[in-house]
Amino acid sequence: MSFLSYQETRPWAKAIKQAVTVRKMPPWYADPHTGEFRNDRTLPASDIAQISAWADAGAPEGNPADAPKPLSFVEGWQIGRPDLILEMPSEFSIPSQGTVEYQYVVIPTGLKEDRWVQAAEARPGNRAVVHHIIAFIREPGSKWLKDAVPGVPFVPAKGGHERGVMADDNLTGFAPGMPAEILPPGQARLLKAGSDIVLQMHYTASGKAQSDRSRIGVVFAKAPPRKRVLTAAVSNQKFVIPPGDSNYRVDAELTLYSPSTLIGMLPHMHLRGKAFSYRVTYPDGRREDLLNVPKYDFNWQLWYLPAEVKVLPAGTKVACTAFFDNSANNPANPDPQAEVRYGEQSWEEMMFGFFNIAVDVNINKMDLYRPKRETSQAVPAKSGD
Ligand code: HEM
Incomplete structure (x- = not known):
């Protein structure tokens, strides 16, 4: 459902009251007694009371003249225009049913020098079947997935896929509700010259045969971190x-x-x-x-x-x-x-x-x-x- 306009939101008023009252929405699972988090989405009690009162009053529109300007959403990358886009070279076919083993796709970055990454985003090609993406950095010399042909989805033998956590690192990932990583100035991830990106693709069958071609976007730091x-x-x-x-x-x-x-x-x-x-x-x-x-x-x-x-x-x-x-x-x-x-x-x-x-x-x-x-x-x- 969409909550972008009053007309679209109104029919959901009861469900919205219910979801915020039981704190099912917005999704947030940290115990409030331990730690404080800068991305805490918890609604204050006063907001919940106001939303409930609105739903109970029959979800009135109010005076449209008082409404805030509609938000405009940028279609595309959350990180802004990427300096580097790494894409699966071809579509991967997902059957209508059954289990699809994790697919690993090695994509060489072609970088000739070390670069610092300020922001990175994984964008699924087909959200209906992409359960998650993890984009790892495989540094030159790493033996991880050495038998995988670049660009060709690869399923390692059982037990043969262990990553050298010490040697390799994460670049970014995607799962529903997870925003792209945009690091503050002064912090960045290192992408060494000659590194490959390894995509770990978890696909789930959706009842219909589908295909996917996912992408990673990277914005480089403007200054050394x-x-x-x-x-x-x-x-x-x-x-x-x-x-x-x-x-x-x-x-x-x-x-x-x-x-x-x-x-x-x-x-x-x-x-x-x-x-x-x-x-x-x-x-x-x-x-x-x-x-x-x-x-x-x-x-x-x-x-x-x-x-x-x-x-x-x-x-x-x-x-x-x-x-x-x-x-x-x-x-x-x-x-x-x-x-x-x-x-x-x-x-x-x-x-x-x-x-x-x-x-x-x-x-x-x-x-x-x-x-x-x-x-x-x-x-x-x-x-x-
Ligand atoms: C005050 C803010 C929010 C309100 C009022 C709200 C309201 C709702 C309602 C009414 C539903 C459907 C009923 C239900 O499953 O209980 C729903 C489902 C959902 N919402 Fe929210 N939501 C909020 C924030 C968010 C945020 C921040 C995210 C993502 C990060 C999100 C993602 C979703 C998703 C994925 C579903 C479907 C869940 C499912 O199928 O089980 N919502 N939300």
Whole structure:
């Protein structure tokens, strides 16, 4: 439905009252008692009361002369005109029914020099079948998906698709309700010369045979940034959720060995995801809860952007706790009888606490994830290395 004009909105008045009163709309799942977020969409109680009163009064139009000017929407890229567009070279066919394995499409950037990315956006070619897109940066020398022919959709052998999280990075992604990433001046992502973009395409059959050709748009920074932005993740892929368990807990933790600042968090689970939380333990032992999502909803893959910059000194531990509901009481549960493990499809599960951090522009990414080696312990390179 469209809410662009009074005529279009009026028939929805009761549904709007209902959706805002139960806080189903606008979609936002952070517990208000933990952290403050600069992209918080929660409506103040006074707005909800005003919308309800309007619906109860029969949704009157009011005086059209008092109406604000209609908003004008720009058709096209949210990031403005891209400096670089990377497109799947050909249409991919999605059958009317059945499961489509994740397709990986390698697109060489052709960049001859390192570039800093201020904004990036993934645009599905066909929203009816694109469940999500993740655009990874594959740096030169990475062995990830080495058998994939550039431009040709590729399905890696089971277990053969693991990405070097340490070596490769995220550029951008798309899921419904997720705005494009436009970084503030002074922050940017690094796209090294000779990098490829790897699109992870998750398609879902829609009952009708369809095709898709998605694109990535990139706007380069006008000046060199002060900080480099990276996506990291706290993850556990070894869990086994018993059939019927309504509150299965999974924990994961990651230590950051270089200083950084936290700029965003995105909890990710699948249909049995129930609750998710993030906290940090600083090197001095102080603990801080950063985000609590007590009622997770797989339909909303939302970034939560802290209102205040969180400084994470070297040695900070980022920990996440997930709860899964594999019982028949979970209406989204595709099979309460199943024992559930990590997997890519929605009926399998994931446990990822993605987070974006800003780090020193000259960082060696490996130093973020491993303790600095003592010089006295340095191991000489073996011959042939
Ligand atoms: C005050 C702001 C908003 C109002 C009054 C509103 C109202 C509604 C209503 C009445 C419905 C249909 C009834 C229902 O499913 O309960 C709905 C569904 C929906 N809204 Fe909103 N909405 C708001 C904000 C948003 C925002 C910010 C987004 C996207 C980021 C969004 C995305 C959607 C989607 C995708 C659906 C379909 C959900 C489904 O099929 O389950 N809405 N909204």
